[in-house]
Amino acid sequence: MDSTQRERCAVETKGCAVHTPVDLYLETWNATDAATRERLLADHWSEAATYTDPMVDVAGHDEISATIAAVQAQFPSYVFSLVGSIDAHHRQTRFQWGLGPAHAEPVVIGFDVLVSDEGGRIQCVHGFLDKVPG
């Protein structure tokens, strides 16, 4: 990062935390209020974003929002959190997430690769499952 970039980052982040694609992704999954979720999708996900995991293969904000709402209904009060570290380069990021009660061991652990578009918005999510309830 050169000094101009550092300066721009400092201005952009003044007074607010830096949000990585993973932060914004987990925030979207944890947004139980539909309007909040749709705002997060509109602001931080490509219009034609795709989301694919072993159970679903959907595209666009409406389908992704409905998928998230269905999972939230299946696991009420559970929250999504980052598990381990983030490995990112170019426009792709890999990480593990957990789903479970807040501040407790996750019941489900998954692994995703997020691909961002040129504007930094989430464009493709390639999801896999690492641990599911027995």
Added chain:
Amino acid sequence: MDSTQRERCAVETKGCAVHTPVDLYLETWNATDAATRERLLADHWSEAATYTDPMVDVAGHDEISATIAAVQAQFPSYVFSLVGSIDAHHRQTRFQWGLGPAHAEPVVIGFDVLVSDEGGRIQCVHGFLDKVPG
């Protein structure tokens, strides 16, 4: 798989092994002959296929072929092989690969997600590194 699909598979695979995207991917990386590599790319990779790992971000058969040739030149006589198992669903596959002397412990281990197009050809490769020489 229904009986029609089974029959079609049986016909298609008569006299030759079934090639998964991962087989074809590793075969392409192990093809040191440029013409063989270009044939594999033409037959099994989308025309606009992308390949992104921590070092390179390329698109199209020519750039991918040149990337593979450069890695082969850097590690002469090493071969790529599958490490562990393959996890595939919808059009996406995750797996680890190793690079090292044939029949020996890999020197480099990487992790890729392959995304196939509707015709089953490799469309996007999202690559990461798990182990590099110290």
